[in-house]
Amino acid sequence: MTTHDFTLSRNAFGKLxxxxxxxxRFEGVVPVRAFPIGAPDDGIALVNADGQELAWIMxxxxxxxxxxxxxxxxxxxxEFMPEIQRIQRVSNYNAPCTWFVETNRGDASFTLKGEEDIRRIASTSLLIADNHGVQFLIRDTQALDKGSRKILDRFL
Known part of the structure; x- marks a missing residue:
């Protein structure tokens, strides 16, 4: 189905x-990104409540x-994935430790359980999972300031 074969609206409860x-008609439709980090505006599926794809948006x-x-x-x-823009400090360099960071959603702190919770998703992009399962994104490690890169290097 192409993007022109459907219409979207909201019901009285705000559901798509x-x-x-x-x-x-399908109520409670959910958009799902195919490439949420690498190409967030490309490849989005509209799926029904059963997870069945109804349409594909290029x-x-x-x-x-x-x-x-x-x-x-x-x-x-x-979606809630704060993007780390600066690492202010860490409580220590052994996990578990607390990270104090600046994100695109404001200052935050989180506990890193172990180094295995830092995943490389591209050559310069990382996902860091905190102890509550919140994913923090570093889109480009090279764009971080020198101090942030120095702290990050201790964990990689």
Whole structure:
């Protein structure tokens, strides 16, 4: 199904409603990114409550403005992945330890249980999971300031 074969709306409860070209309606539709870090605006599936794909969106920019806004709003409400912009300090260099960081959502601190909770997802990108399962993203380790890179290097 192409991106032009459906319409999206919201029901009285604020849930996304997908209406196919043939009139079939599905409530509680969820957008899912195929490549949330590498290409967040490309490859988005709209799936029903059972996880069945209803439509594939090649690029968010292909959608009409109102439809794109609904998809982006739904994605933003479901995704929480603060991006680390600076590592201020760590409590010590042995795990478990507490990291104090600046993110795109403000200052934060979290506990790193072990070095295995730091995963490389691309040559310069990392995902760091805290002890509560929150994922912190470092999009580009080379873009971090010298002090942040020095701290990070102690854990890699």
């Amino acid at each position: 409603v997908f209406t196919a070209a043939n009139g079939d 690029r968010l920019s292909d959608l009409a403005d109102d439809t794109r806004a609904m998809v982006e709003q739904e994605l933003a409400s479901r």
